[in-house]
Amino acid sequence: MSQRRVVITGLGCISPLGPDVESFWAKARLGESSIGPIRNLDMSDVRFQNGAEIQRFAPTEHFDDKKLIPLDRFAQLAVVAAREAVRQANPQWSDAERERTAVVTGSCYGGKTSEDEGFREIYANPGKRARVHPMTIPRLMANAGTSWIAMEFGLQGPSYTVSTACSSANHAIGQAFWLVRSGICDLAVTGGCEAPFTTGSMKAWEALRVVSPDTCRPFSKDRKGLVLGEGAAMLVLESEERAKARGAVILGEIAGFGMSADAHHVTQPSVEGPSLAIRRALEDGRIHAAAIGHINAHGTGTPANDPVETAAIRRVLGPQAQHARVTSTKSLHGHTLGAAGALEAVAATLTLGRREAPPIANYLGLDPDCDLPLILAPEACNAEYALSNSFAFGGLNAVLLFRAYRG
Amino acid sequence: MLESMSDDILQRVIKVVAEAQKLPIEKITVESTFEELAIDSLDGIQLLFHLETEFDINIPDEAAREVRGIKELAEGVEKLVAQKAA
Numbered sequence: 001m002s003q004r005r006v007v008i009t010g011l012g013c014i015s016p017l018g019p020d021v022e023s024f025w026a027k028a029r030l031g032e033s034s035i036g037p038i039r040n041l042d043m044s045d046v047r048f049q050n051g052a053e054i055q056r057f058a059p060t061e062h063f064d065d066k067k068l069i070p071l072d073r074f075a076q077l078a079v080v081a082a083r084e085a086v087r088q089a090n091p092q093w094s095d096a097e098r099e100r101t102a103v104v105t106g107s108c109y110g111g112k113t114s115e116d117e118g119f120r121e122i123y124a125n126p127g128k129r130a131r132v133h134p135m136t137i138p139r140l141m142a143n144a145g146t147s148w149i150a151m152e153f154g155l156q157g158p159s160y161t162v163s164t165a166c167s168s169a170n171h172a173i174g175q176a177f178w179l180v181r182s183g184i185c186d187l188a189v190t191g192g193c194e195a196p197f198t199t200g201s202m203k204a205w206e207a208l209r210v211v212s213p214d215t216c217r218p219f220s221k222d223r224k225g226l227v228l229g230e231g232a233a234m235l236v237l238e239s240e241e242r243a244k245a246r247g248a249v250i251l252g253e254i255a256g257f258g259m260s261a262d263a264h265h266v267t268q269p270s271v272e273g274p275s276l277a278i279r280r281a282l283e284d285g286r287i288h289a290a291a292i293g294h295i296n297a298h299g300t301g302t303p304a305n306d307p308v309e310t311a312a313i314r315r316v317l318g319p320q321a322q323h324a325r326v327t328s329t330k331s332l333h334g335h336t337l338g339a340a341g342a343l344e345a346v347a348a349t350l351t352l353g354r355r356e357a358p359p360i361a362n363y364l365g366l367d368p369d370c371d372l373p374l375i376l377a378p379e380a381c382n383a384e385y386a387l388s389n390s391f392a393f394g395g396l397n398a399v400l401l402f403r404a405y406r407g
Numbered sequence: 408m409l410e411s412m413s414d415d416i417l418q419r420v421i422k423v424v425a426e427a428q429k430l431p432i433e434k435i436t437v438e439s440t441f442e443e444l445a446i447d448s449l450d451g452i453q454l455l456f457h458l459e460t461e462f463d464i465n466i467p468d469e470a471a472r473e474v475r476g477i478k479e480l481a482e483g484v485e486k487l488v489a490q491k492a493a
């Protein structure tokens with residue numbers, strides 16, 4: 001029996017590259033990195049200084065004062081991205097279809113900003129009846145992005161949040177994809193959202209010693225680590241049948257999804273886990289590795305990830321690994337943790353749809369252990385299929401398979 | 408009870424409600440109910456937070472649950488302020 005196909009009819013994002021999809025792509029396609037000194041935090045006691053922050057985001061331009069009270073920054077970003085995606089998709093929901101629309105988002109941290117602010121007061125004033133704001137719990141719950149998107153559009157279908165560190169958004173999009181493909185839902189709003197910039201989190205990342213002191217250089221020699229970023233991206237997924245029937249503009253297709261666990265080590269990646277997730281994505285999409293023409297890699301720029309990811313890609317793709325062109329857009333928008341897979345899903349969709357691939361920035365030269373066919377300058381892309389990899393701390397892997405929609 | 412209520416406390420309570428709810432202060436009277444002022448449960452929790460700050464008091468959950476309008480709110484605050492002073 002042929003499976004239902006799932007297409008993308010709306011994209012939205014707010015990221016360090018810009019406030020919407022077009023500004024994101026204008027810089028991404030040229031390989032312009034948004035990484036720079038972190039300005040909105042006191043970084044005087046932190047060893048690293050650089051990050052990828054969203055510039056000029058004014059919450060009051062998007063929400064009235066009262067609505068903002070229970071909204072942490074990460075949920076604000078989620079709603080802003082979802083509004084753009086829904087505006088583009090213009091789904092024309094009937095009431096019955098609202099009940100058959102899923103909202104599935106990823107977030108690693110939830111409302112870290114609110115938690116940090118509130119708890120600082122408590123811990124600094126023991127025994128002094130210090131209080132936290134009464135909206136702290138609604139602000140910090142990791143599902144806030146999903147909840148506010150559901151309320152914004154009156155969506156009543158299966159809705160939840162996935163938290164698998166750096167794989168959160170890929171897990172979320174994959175689940176939403178399956179909900180639509182299986183027929184449980186007809187549409188989904190899905191993606192990821194993250195606002196990790198608090199002093200407490202920066203100190204925690206510093207202690208883990210995986211953050212680069214300068215910039216993010218995926219697969220490059222002399223790479224020194226990841227660079228954190230913030231942002232949100234959302235996709236509107238829809239059954240092909242419904243999208244075609246209403247004459248929607250179809251931007252791309254999700255064709256497969258694969259997951260795995262390393263079951264190995266909490267921070268050291270393995271080749272086996274990522275390989276299995278890639279293989280499962282290909283099997284789920286019922287395609288052969290030779291069909292893969294483009295990869296948006298996890299590509300964090302840490303010494304540990306990139307050679308392991310190289311080996312995993314080589315293991316599954318075999319000879320095709322010499323031809324599948326590889327980028328890591330984390331060098332452009334930073335590692336946005338629970339939003340990473342969602343921003344990369346936007347990039348992968350546009351790469352296939354507009355037939356142009358964003359290059360890796362900040363590359364210094366070959367590391368023989370990362371000898372994939374890297375995209376180092378803007379180039380055309382005629383691939384039909386692309387993979388987008390996410391491999392999380394904790395060894396949880398999620399890989400999406402995208403297909404260029406050619407009717 | 409109304410006659411004995413401190414006008415100062417009542418006015419301060421009304422001011423807190425007006426600011427928190429972004430309502431014109433003249434719209435709020437001692438007889439206003441939360442329903443009339445469109446104050447829902449979430450708004451109510453935030454009001455208590457602001458009143459605790461304004462009067463430097465600790466409002467217990469049981470006391471808070473019964474409050475349905477400005478009069479009860481001001482009376483409750485007055486009682487807690489008196490307890491604090493005692």
